[in-house]
Amino acid sequence: xxxxxxxxxxxxxxxxxxxxxxxxxxxxxxxxxxxxxxxxxxxxxxxxxxxxxxxxxxxxxxxxxxxxxxxxxxxxxxxxxxxxxxxxxxxxxxxxxxxxxxxxxxxxxxxxxxxxxxxxxxxxxxxxxxxxxxxxxxxxxxxxxxxxxxxxxxxxxxxxxxxxxxxxxxxxxxxxxxxxxxxxxxxxxxxxxxxxxxxxxxxxxxxxxxxxxxxxxxxxxxxxxxxxxxxxxxxxxxxxxxxxxxxxxxxxxxxxxxxxxxxxxxxxxxxxxxxxxxxxxxxxxxxxxxxxxxxxxxxxxxxxxxxxxxxxxxxxxxxxxxxxxxxxxxxxxxxxxxxxxxxxxxxxxxxxxxxxxxxxxxxxxxxxxxxxxxxxxxxxxxxxxxxxxxxxxxxxxxxxxxxxxxxxxxxxxxxxxxxxxxxxxxxxxxxxxxxxxxxxxxxxxxxxxxxxxxxxxxxxxxxxxxxxxxxxxxxxxxxxxxxxxxxxxxxxxxxxxxxxxxxxxxxxxxxxxxxxxxxxxxxxxxxxxxxxxxxxxxxxxxxxxxxxxxxxxxxxxxxxxxxxxxxxxxxxxxxxxxxxxxxxxxxxxxxxxxxxxxxxxxxxxxxxxxxxxxxxxxxxxxxxxxxxxxxxxxxxxxxxxxxxxxxxxxxxxxxxxxxxxxxxxxxxxxxxxxxxxxxxxxxxxxxxxxxxxxxxxxxxxxxxxxxxxxxxxx
Numbered sequence: 001x002x003x004x005x006x007x008x009x010x011x012x013x014x015x016x017x018x019x020x021x022x023x024x025x026x027x028x029x030x031x032x033x034x035x036x037x038x039x040x041x042x043x044x045x046x047x048x049x050x051x052x053x054x055x056x057x058x059x060x061x062x063x064x065x066x067x068x069x070x071x072x073x074x075x076x077x078x079x080x081x082x083x084x085x086x087x088x089x090x091x092x093x094x095x096x097x098x099x100x101x102x103x104x105x106x107x108x109x110x111x112x113x114x115x116x117x118x119x120x121x122x123x124x125x126x127x128x129x130x131x132x133x134x135x136x137x138x139x140x141x142x143x144x145x146x147x148x149x150x151x152x153x154x155x156x157x158x159x160x161x162x163x164x165x166x167x168x169x170x171x172x173x174x175x176x177x178x179x180x181x182x183x184x185x186x187x188x189x190x191x192x193x194x195x196x197x198x199x200x201x202x203x204x205x206x207x208x209x210x211x212x213x214x215x216x217x218x219x220x221x222x223x224x225x226x227x228x229x230x231x232x233x234x235x236x237x238x239x240x241x242x243x244x245x246x247x248x249x250x251x252x253x254x255x256x257x258x259x260x261x262x263x264x265x266x267x268x269x270x271x272x273x274x275x276x277x278x279x280x281x282x283x284x285x286x287x288x289x290x291x292x293x294x295x296x297x298x299x300x301x302x303x304x305x306x307x308x309x310x311x312x313x314x315x316x317x318x319x320x321x322x323x324x325x326x327x328x329x330x331x332x333x334x335x336x337x338x339x340x341x342x343x344x345x346x347x348x349x350x351x352x353x354x355x356x357x358x359x360x361x362x363x364x365x366x367x368x369x370x371x372x373x374x375x376x377x378x379x380x381x382x383x384x385x386x387x388x389x390x391x392x393x394x395x396x397x398x399x400x401x402x403x404x405x406x407x408x409x410x411x412x413x414x415x416x417x418x419x420x421x422x423x424x425x426x427x428x429x430x431x432x433x434x435x436x437x438x439x440x441x442x443x444x445x446x447x448x449x450x451x452x453x454x455x456x457x458x459x460x461x462x463x464x465x466x467x468x469x470x471x472x473x474x475x476x477x478x479x480x481x482x483x484x485x486x487x488x489x490x491x492x493x494x495x496x497x498x499x500x501x502x503x504x505x506x507x508x509x510x511x512x513x514x515x516x517x518x519x520x521x522x523x524x525x526x527x528x529x530x531x532x533x534x535x536x537x538x539x540x541x542x543x544x545x546x547x548x549x550x551x552x553x554x555x556x557x558x559x560x561x562x563x564x565x566x567x568x569x570x571x572x573x574x575x576x577x578x579x580x581x582x583x584x585x586x587x588x589x590x591x592x593x594x595x596x597x598x599x600x601x602x603x604x605x606x607x608x609x610x611x612x613x614x615x616x617x618x619x620x621x622x623x624x625x626x627x628x629x630x631x632x633x634x635x636x637x638x639x640x641x642x643x644x645x646x647x648x649x650x651x652x653x654x655x656x657x658x659x660x661x662x663x664x665x666x667x668x669x670x671x672x673x674x675x676x677x678x679x680x681x682x683x684x685x686x687x688x689x690x691x692x693x694x695x696x697x698x699x700x701x702x703x704x705x706x707x708x709x710x711x712x713x714x
Contacts, residue, residue, distance in 0.1 A: 024120035026129030030080030046226030122157035130163030138178035251602035316655035368423035377441030414469030467528035485547035515544030515568035563627035
């Protein structure tokens with residue numbers, strides 16, 4: 001038994017009212033819909049909780065010259081139907097051996113009618129019906145790529161059982177040229193005498209291999225019994241249909257969840273797939289990004305979320321893929337459309353951006369509004385990175401503008417109001433916190449300096465000042481009877497007097513990132529202590545890490561698959577090599593596996609950990625793949641050369657970016673320079689050829705360009 005590449009990833013689909021997929025089934029030669037319905041009874045029973053089976057009859061009656069034995073071999077009827085008309089059947093009189101098919105237009109029209117009427121999510125074809133399904137997908141995608149409007153929905157998946165590549169060169173060429181990229185599972189029998197596996201493999205080879213999977217069974221010309229490995233593979237393949245291309249997935253009800261409409265989970269997990277060596281899943285994700293990720297004019301999105309997750313994810317994938325230009329092109333398209341958010345009075349970004357073309361963006365007025373420091377101050381890493389790659393000073397300047405505005409605004413012992421106004425950075429919410437709505441601004445103060453290779457001093461100055469305020473006003477030290485710990489709480493400030501009030505002793509999980517932040521600073525020789533009595537940054541980070549582990553272990557009522565505690569354990573492991581951090585991480589991971597993992601695929605939020613079994617909420621966050629699992633993987637990775645912290649720095653969504661001047665950064669900049677030089681040379685060559693062509697036209701002599709065009713035409 002051989003299986004290739006079907007794992008529990010999810011493809012986006014429109015669902016039937018009960019959440020099931022609708023699958024249109026195409027019968028084999030000399031069969032009809034009713035015969036196929038009976039033949040796949042095992043499949044209908046085995047997949048009844050997932051699939052609505054629909055059936056459609058072929059348009060032609062089979063004027064059969066086959067013997068009764070041959071009819072029996074294919075499980076057909078002398079009154080059965082066929083998807084093709086043909087000639088030159090060959091000595092065995094079998095349609096799979098025909099060298100000339102005809103009247104495909106009739107079959108195509110019949111299948112289009114079926115799609116309009118039944119609105120299936122996908123196709124299933126057996127034998128000749130499998131080949132018809134493959135040809136139909138090829139015809140639809142060819143028309144789509146030629147810019148022709150389709151009045152039928154393109155099926156999102158296909159099951160091809162015992163299909164074959166037509167011997168008719170015209171039909172074979174349709175498949176070979178289309179390179180169908182609809183996710184397809186090919187099922188073939190090793191003992192199939194009617195359609196030998198080589199013929200089925202030939203059909204599969206015409207499909208885009210990044211979206212083609214295969215299952216081989218030991219049987220003959222049949223649909224295998226839906227049990228054992230075949231059922232497992234079918235279930236895994238179909239379960240992938242629920243949310244591929246959507247932002248998130250409801251892992252309980254098997255439905256997609258929309259938010260930004262940008263394939264959030266796919267883009268957010270690209271670098272995790274690369275780092276962890278899941279190449280097959282990475283290729284599928286890359287294919288979706290290349291062919292389906294678009295930033296539609298008029299779309300309104302949250303600047304902060306799109307920046308850290310989508311732009312950060314694309315940039316990280318660009319570096320980790322060795323400089324795949326597709327990612328940089330997509331990143332430039334996105335960053336260009338986000339630039340409109342900086343059209344505020346102060347230059348701080350507006351919380352929302354509306355995508356549009358360059359003229360629309362330049363003319364778009366931005367109304368100054370209230371924002372928070374996390375949304376306004378978590379952007380410099382992404383925008384200075386893409387500005388550096390593209391040579392776009394406007395993007396780099398936009399990325400650094402917030403730090404300049406912040407430095408000129410009022411602070412309280414180095415701390416800033418959680419809420420600011422985009423007009424003048426005036427305080428709109430006097431809360432002092434490094435938790436929700438503020439956390440990543442303080443994180444980026446340090447990380448922007450690290451990213452720049454220590455060249456940009458302003459963010460570091462802000463970081464040092466802010467961390468002194470955090471130590472003085474927000475850090476709380478506790479003893480739980482077993483160990484000393486620290487956590488970062490929150491307070492409010494009186495704007496009139498500038499006095500920061502005592503903390504409320506609230507311990508928020510989001511503040512757990514701070515342990516890793518202090519450790520990272522110390523690894524780069526940054527100390528935020530002000531007195532000999534202060535805990536050094538590594539020790540303070542370790543005390544926060546212990547408190548966060550105990551918070552997760554004892555106090556939290558809900559679990560959102562968040563990464564912050566694991567993030568700090570990762571930094572502590574890298575800094576100290578103390579095995580205790582791996583032990584704590586393993587305990588957390590085992591609990592996720594035990595209580596959050598869903599049997600049919602994915603992980604769910606725990607709504608209440610006090611219930612046994614815990615109550616699950618129907619959502620899997622994209623940061624579970626982008627951050628939490630990445631930090632788990634790196635925590636248990638023994639090789640310290642995997643993303644060394646002196647050469648890479650993670651954005652707040654855990655997307656690693658290379659430090660300026662590091663080997664990865666130098667390589668990327670050199671590659672870009674070489675590509676730019678090659679593009680300039682090619683442009684000069686084309687211009688010279690065009691000039692020579694014009695001269696030759698006047699002189700009556702063919703230029704090399706004209707000669708090449710004639711050769712191509714021949």
